[in-house]
Amino acid sequence: METKNRRDFLKKSILGISGATLLPSNLKIGMVGEALKSDLPELPFRALGKTGIKTPLISMGTSGATASGFVRSAYEAGIKVFFSATYYGEGNNEKLVGEGLKGLPRDSFVVGTAVPSDGMDMRSGTFTKPFDSQAYIAKAEQSLKRFGLEYVDFFLFPYAGKKETVLNESVLKALEQLKKQGKTRFVGIASHSDTEEALLAATDSGVYELAMIGYNYKTINKESLNIAISKTVKAGIGIVAMKTTAGASRQKSGPSLNTDAALKWVLQNENISSIVSGMSSFEELQKNLAMIQNLKMSDQELKDLNLAGQNKEPGLYCHQCKKCIPQCPYNLDIPTIMRSYMYAYGYKNTAQAWHTLAGVEISGRPCEKCDACKVRCTAGFDVKNKIMDISRLKDIPRDFLHG
Numbered sequence: 001m002e003t004k005n006r007r008d009f010l011k012k013s014i015l016g017i018s019g020a021t022l023l024p025s026n027l028k029i030g031m032v033g034e035a036l037k038s039d040l041p042e043l044p045f046r047a048l049g050k051t052g053i054k055t056p057l058i059s060m061g062t063s064g065a066t067a068s069g070f071v072r073s074a075y076e077a078g079i080k081v082f083f084s085a086t087y088y089g090e091g092n093n094e095k096l097v098g099e100g101l102k103g104l105p106r107d108s109f110v111v112g113t114a115v116p117s118d119g120m121d122m123r124s125g126t127f128t129k130p131f132d133s134q135a136y137i138a139k140a141e142q143s144l145k146r147f148g149l150e151y152v153d154f155f156l157f158p159y160a161g162k163k164e165t166v167l168n169e170s171v172l173k174a175l176e177q178l179k180k181q182g183k184t185r186f187v188g189i190a191s192h193s194d195t196e197e198a199l200l201a202a203t204d205s206g207v208y209e210l211a212m213i214g215y216n217y218k219t220i221n222k223e224s225l226n227i228a229i230s231k232t233v234k235a236g237i238g239i240v241a242m243k244t245t246a247g248a249s250r251q252k253s254g255p256s257l258n259t260d261a262a263l264k265w266v267l268q269n270e271n272i273s274s275i276v277s278g279m280s281s282f283e284e285l286q287k288n289l290a291m292i293q294n295l296k297m298s299d300q301e302l303k304d305l306n307l308a309g310q311n312k313e314p315g316l317y318c319h320q321c322k323k324c325i326p327q328c329p330y331n332l333d334i335p336t337i338m339r340s341y342m343y344a345y346g347y348k349n350t351a352q353a354w355h356t357l358a359g360v361e362i363s364g365r366p367c368e369k370c371d372a373c374k375v376r377c378t379a380g381f382d383v384k385n386k387i388m389d390i391s392r393l394k395d396i397p398r399d400f401l402h403g
């Protein structure tokens with residue numbers, strides 16, 4: 001296929017599912033600010049560990065935001081905690097958040113950002129080369145510049161799972177140095193896998209003050225995870241939850257999942273201080289604001305969630321259990337590829353899907369060489385088909401994607 005035709009094909013097939021992310025923003029700050037200015041009472045909040053921060057039950061995960069005006073509108077509607085990452089939009093997301101919050105009293109909002117280290121192997125969650133403190137601190141400083149802030153409230157160390165990574169002495173020293181230098185008020189981890197191990201290690205560290213974890217009604221090993229969460233909170237570490245709809249889009253609750261019910265389920269656990277919701281539309285923002293006003297789950301919501309839980313359809317949520325990796329003769333990083341698939345098809349965030357996939361080695365299309373996939377996935381995914389579908393995203397230049 002000619003290059004141009006191939007690109008057109010890829011754009012139509014993969015990006016057709018998430019065309020909104022390709023559209024340039026036409027939002028204007030003043031206009032959207034007016035539209036959402038409201039007389040809402042202060043949003044229901046919870047304490048965030050021992051930080052002294054009282055966070056509204058909904059925080060904003062900014063990866064899907066395409067306009068600074070939307071960030072500002074969320075602030076004006078009562079959202080006060082914003083989480084970005086250095087890799088969202090290749091740093092542009094931090095700029096956008098900074099623009100959205102520009103000029104506001106610095107103590108009226110909380111900003112956190114995930115700063116990854118080079119040389120992390122996503123499959124194992126460990127370092128492939130020694131952690132470089134100076135490079136890491138320089139990366140964090142770049143992040144501050146993009147925000148246009150003198151300090152953030154949280155620098156988060158992402159992809160933290162394995163104990164040896166969370167407790168790596170050089171990592172802890174670098175994070176403490178950033179605090180001493182006044183570049184951040186607090187530090188934390190963001191964990192996509194091995195969450196219990198990560199939480200217990202964070203608790204032992206005496207350094208981390210926040211943990212961002214995946215948590216939803218589909219979470220496996222809920223009992224042991226809840227025990228680890230409880231120990232973490234007792235140690236004074238605040239917990240915020242991500243992946244709370246298990247991959248379902250918040251834009252449209254449908255027969256497959258009542259997303260209000262899914263979010264309320266998360267907040268029934270009082271150890272979860274706030275949900276990090278990847279809001280990208282006013283509809284989502286308004287739904288979230290309405291949802292947190294009444295956390296009591298109705299009989300219908302309980303029924304909807306129960307039905308969704310019993311649904312044998314695998315859906316989009318990968319438990320990140322890593323049980324697939326040793327089953328695959330090519331040792332593919334299937335959990336990360338599945339996360340990318342969920343970002344593309346669930347969250348409709350192609351840029352985040354692209355970025356997630358960028359760190360994964362899938363050269364030579366190994367799945368094409370397998371007649372039958374050897375992997376029996378815990379979630380029941382047809383991993384071969386999903387990998388063959390999402391891996392086409394690798395052929396799309398980053399510049400083609402908005403966000």
Ligand code: SF4
Binds near residue numbers: 320
């Ligand atoms: S076995 Fe399935 S659910 Fe578990 S990490 Fe692999 S793809 Fe995800």
Ligand code: SF4
Binds near residue numbers: 327334372
């Ligand atoms: S089809 Fe893909 S995921 Fe399945 S065993 Fe083969 S290479 Fe691994």
